[in-house]
Amino acid sequence: MARSFGEDQAARPSASRVYWSDDEDDGGSDEDHEDREAEVLLKAKEKNRLHKWLGKKRARGERGSGENKSSTSAGRSGTGRRRPCLIHHSPSASPSASPIKKAKCPTSRPETEHESEVGDAALAEKLASVLLKPSQSTLEDKVSALSGVVSSHPLELFSLLLRSAKAHTGRKRPRDEGDDAGGRGEVEAGGGARKDEEPSAAAATAEEEEEEDLPSAERPRRAKVADLPCNAKAVRKFLSVLEEELRPPAGLQVAAEAGGRQQRREAEAASSGCSDDSGQGFYFTRKSKKAVYALASLAKQEETVEHIVELGGVSTLISVVRRCVNTKNVSVSRLHNPRGPQGSHEQGQACALAKSGIHKTAEYILKNTCLVMGFVSMNGQYRKQVIELGGVGALVNVLRCYSALCVQGHKGGGGVSETIQEQFRQENVLGCAAPLGRGERERERSQPDSPTHTIARRAAGALANLAHEDVRTKNLVREEGGVPALVLLLKAREFSVQVAAASTLKAIAFRNEDNKNQIVECGALGSLVCMLRSSDPNIHYEAVAVMSSLVHSSAHIKKLVLNCGALQPLINLLSSVDMESRREAALLLGQFANVQDPDYKSKIVQRGALGPLISMLSEEIVQVSEMAAFAIGRLAQNPDNQAGIVQAGGLRPLLQLLGSSYVNSQHNAAFALYGLSDNDDNVPHFLKSGCVSLLLNAKFTIQASKDCVRNTLRKLEEKIAQGHVLSHLKYLLSSEAADLTTKYYVATGLASLAPQSELHNIFMENKGLDVLFLYALNSECERCQKESIDAICSLGRRSKAFSRLPTLENGVRPGHHKASGGKFLGENYLNSDKFSDVTFLVEGRRVRAHRIALLAASQRAVEILGVERDEVKVEGVSHATWQEVLRFIYTGSCVVTEESDAQELLLQAERLQLEGLKHACETYLISTIDAQTVGSVYDLASRCNTTHLHKAAVWYTLSEHSRLVKVLGRKTVTEMLSKMFPTFVDSLTFSK
Template identity: 35%
Template sequence: MENQNSGGRHRDREQSSSTSSSSRRSLKRKLDEEFDGRIDDQSPLDLHRDLVREVRAQVEILDSSFSSAEKDRASAKHAIGVLSELAKSEDIANVIVDCAAVPSLIRHLQAPPVSEGDSGPRLYEHEVEKGCAFTLGLLAVKPEYQQLIVDAGALPHLVDLLKRHKLNSRAANGVIKRAADAITNLAHENSSIKIRVRVEGGIPPLVELLDFADPKVQRAAAGALRTLAFKNDENKDQIVECNGLPTLILMLRSEDAAIHYEAVGVIGNLVHSSPSIKKQVLAAGALQPVIRLLSSYCSESKREAALLLGQFAATDSDCKVHIVQRGALQPLIQMLQSPDTQLKEMSAFALGRLAQDTHNQAGIAHSGAIEPLLKLLESKHEFLQHNSAFVLYGLVENEDTIADLVRFGGVQKLQDGEFIGQPTRDCVARTLKKLEDKIHGSVLSYLLRMMRVGEKKVQRRVALALAHLCNPDDQKTIFIDNDGLTLLLELLESTNSKHQRDSSIALCRLANKASSLSLMDAAPPSPIPQVYLGEQYVNNPTLADVTFLVEGKRFYAHRICLLASSDAFRAMFDGGYRERDAKDIEIPNIRWDIFELMMRYIYTGSIDVKLDIAQDLLRAADQYLLDGLKRLCEYAIAQDISVENVSLMFELSEAFNALSLRHACVLFILKNFDKLSVMPWYSQLIQRILPETRNYFVRALTRPDQMVI
């Protein structure tokens, strides 16, 4: 990642033993004292005017003091100190730029000409230049000022300051560091300035400074190179051509966290989208020191090292294997449990790349990665979620990892997770599809063994997973022969709401697999093939040989048609009942419109059952054992099942032995867990439907071709 120098926001406070106590106070504190006393008495406009006046005064001092005279050097140093303190505030930075301070600061980046006859040491040597570089670096934090500073001619002078390392003095080290920091901030996320730095010859001295004895200079140079290398292939190539790699790799081994952090950042930007440089970096021996950084006490270095390993792992299969063989797995997996979100994100990124190689998958899973990865799926950070999902996607390619994923409840987490980004949702969907394709043969056999002999928690997780993933052809083996159904029903009658919900969803999934259509949504069945007299004979006295009295009105019928329709009429006319020889038969408990519809069904085999009469018609159909009519009524009633009436509908199905309606109620209850579970009577309802739920699934999974729809 690109680096903008934040360290440049804090000015080093250098003190001299001869400095008075008042001058040893920081300039910022002095400025606070100067302005704070006037805040209460002045309006914001007055304060702004005073600020502008102050900045212009300092700029005028700079413009008039560009000489090697002692007085001018002291004045310039003081003026730059004031401006640098003011520049730490972004709002005041605007005033500094508006008051034309940038050209004056750039002019003082170079040492003034030496006065004739003055051969002694210069006063404040390097101090003025250092202060100017620092102030320009602060102004460059604001992107809108980067190009302005560069166009004003700052870069050539900053590059010249980098070359002062040959002077080998502490003061020179300070100005070099500030120059490198300023270049970092100027080039931050600015592609044109990155090019300008290279054109001005800034990269070779920065690479040379990587070998510098002062660690602060080393860090600053590495920070600048890190920024310059980000998404700029020409800069990357020049850094490599200047032989920067050996020193950078050596810096990875430094005990100074700030140094190896910057070094790993530079290397990361060099190898990003650059396969050839990546090969050179690996050939130069970077892999082991990068892996070593995974155990660093510096979280930033660990994060960058994990990111870099992920980039290395994109090269080829051999590199992925080497990363694992050299000990990267354990520290990466430990990082998954860090409280640092970015650390977890980068370790998951690296593991995701490693997990795409078949040689690594079982090792990652068996080293303890699955459980923390599943926990990270619950994160609210999109990239962390996605990286974790991508690792799991790679792991399930290996059949040896599937049992562990199921054991830790991974299928439920993948099914139920709230995933933020569409790429993550797509990745999870592909993972579940891959799992579904692998649930057979030895994988299924091992899962069945876990379901039989594992601890209860694991048994239930296996049953839930298989309900979602198994092939329909294996359902009887899993849920009937190996008691998977019993485990799901135990969860359903649990007092734990999550267990109930998981079971409801799993049973719905199982039902959908057992039948291409759920009972509730299925169309009513076609009539049973038989010969019907036809519509024209309904309540027609022609050839009628029996009359029914319904609500005082006569209904004409034909015994042959009634005998063929149901066992109830056969018993009535062929048995020893008094109706056998009666010409008029009274029907005391059915309304005329209901009786007429029932008879119309008997004569035609088909009627349109309206919801408002469906229950009364169901009662009549049950009384006269008209199974086909019952199913038509059940279908019509099932369309009206709701959260409010499902309990009554289930009672209705029991009262009239309406098996199809009963099954529709069961599936409705399972499907609408979230709405029903908040009802006070939900627990009692579950207890009531459990036997029928078991009956339904036993029937569905053993004789699906005979299911009543």
């Protein structure tokens, strides 16, 4: 049995993908606004923001001018000025230790204004209590309550609004478009200031604090990343910002250089933020956040990636990832506990808000760093550098830290998960609990992911790129403990995270038995089956692709997958709207069909796989039809399935695939037809569909396909030789109930495959030859005409009539003849006066001859010429030709050459009954038949009654039919064939 390519196709690696959205970090969005939107909007935070908006912050700032402002004071719980982000919340970085901020207070303001400010603060407090009162939940209630306050304090409220407007007027104006002109290349990564106008640290801090209080629409416009030039200079600036952040503090560096080994170890631990005893954290400033964001946006261009690698940025990026994700930091950063371990409820809220703000910046940096590493790892040249510098371990550490967090459900109000609440809200809006359609599902996915899911997704995508066809990376992922984390991510709440994890598992499982076994041991099969059962078709492909990598060349994993209940979900995927899922499902089913104990071939068909597979054969996508043919070829090894596939209409699309220009599709179709031909009930269907002609005429590239076709034809020939099969075919050929097309296809098939002993009965007695000549002469379909001519030629080759023509191949020298016996006068007496008794007058020229020579050659010649007279006039022949005739009569031999007029010589030989000369002319004319002379030669053979020349002209017309049509035209050739049909029929002789 020929081996199919389908098993090797399972080993084909899929194209590498990057599983992140390029639109997530749009340069037009303000990063500060994005951070604040992600925080929990607690009641205390809302109250504090309202106080800021109404001017209470300014009043408090003037009262406490020159004093330290605590971030935990009334109305500012957990919301101090924006400090460098401290991932590890340590005592040394508490809000009380923040630098002193001085209020901006005009010196010309009178002291009486201070008292009015206190009154304004009280009024603002009252407004806040009215607006945030829990009992007033609707907008109408809040408006009515607010109108009461306005009516009771109209002047005070007007004064308050006026002061608030004046306070905002003096703040930093938005930058105009003209400010960036000519200076965009000098924009710094941190704040958008130009190179020659670097503000001091105090001024930058004051500006950042003022911008924090403004709504996002009123904040100053900063330089967009799209405005920055994509060159080595810009990339070097951004990388230098990150390298500066990664340097340890000066004190730690001096201590490390001066101290011993223990001091250096403590300094390294403190600088990396991993000190277990001190709890000392590490800092990420706002400037580094913007630098990472700029690199992530510019890394979409190959030029930027090249600059990053050339400037040593890979090592910097890996260091950033390592610093961001250690186990202790992640456990602290993602601690969603609204209550503090000690203290009041408000203090717990303040602590939670502080942690949320601190660690959100770290997550922002981490997700963008993973994005840049993903772009770098897409390039095969840079991939090796990432691996050598430890990028695999850093990314695996990210997955280990964030995998469990992606699986946990976030709680909303009342302890119910936010996902369930959102789904319930959408269903209530729709009016019923109907499943989401494709459009609604796509809109839902367009919402930005949480930072946790984004980090996991991007890290998994970068690992998938690194593991692409790299054995070392695949082993490193397993050795670093990445397989359990990836398997756990298959249960993530976010669709994109599941897809990214599945893609990475597929990459590391490809041709790596150790990884395959560990993936299975970690329980990935159950999660993959659940993904297959998902109602979302977009998640199916990656799940089934992972299964394909696991199952390939692993018989024990095949059984484990089937035992997990994957068979029916895979069959259901054959009807999926996603073509790639259908292709992978067909490939898997074809591999499962080889499982022998128990036999899954019949199970797969019984569960409904046959119909979708047959419909996939007609798909325009080559890979889909290719895998469908592969699966059907495996299912066709079962006798019951063989008949079922043909009855379900699978034969014709398989025949169409034989004409495919794709080698794999062609071979899989040939292999499937080989299996179907093993059933007696399928043989009539093979012949009625014209399969024999297609198999004989198809062009195959590889030897395996040629072997399949040869074996299929041999098997069909064996089946036709059986009595009950041949009787059915004869009935179809002779029955009036059968249509002419069916008779035609049966006749063309039997011409090549019928037993030799049955040819006369099939084509003479049952009129099979009449059907073939009818299509050859009258069909307007060129293909049908050619197939019928080929079938007639096949009959001619199997007949003895055309196999023994006097040709050079059969040992006959064309145009030569020499008598084996008899006595001749010799050439010396030719045209000699010696003993001459008769004279021939040819074209006015006299030729001497002897009656005894003519009488010895042919009695018929003496009668025709009438040599009793002394002078005989010969007409209708040239002098040279008559000389050739006399030479044969005098010598008994002749040689017909190009100089001879063979046709005229043949006519004279037939007239005088000179058989030797006739044979020489006949063999010469047979050897010189071509498209221009075949018609005249056939007519000459009819006049001269030359059997061999007759047959030769008929055989040349049939065997060279295509060339004759091009030279003479179809009409002329058809007229010639119509004249030759009786000769062909009379010439056929079939041995029994």
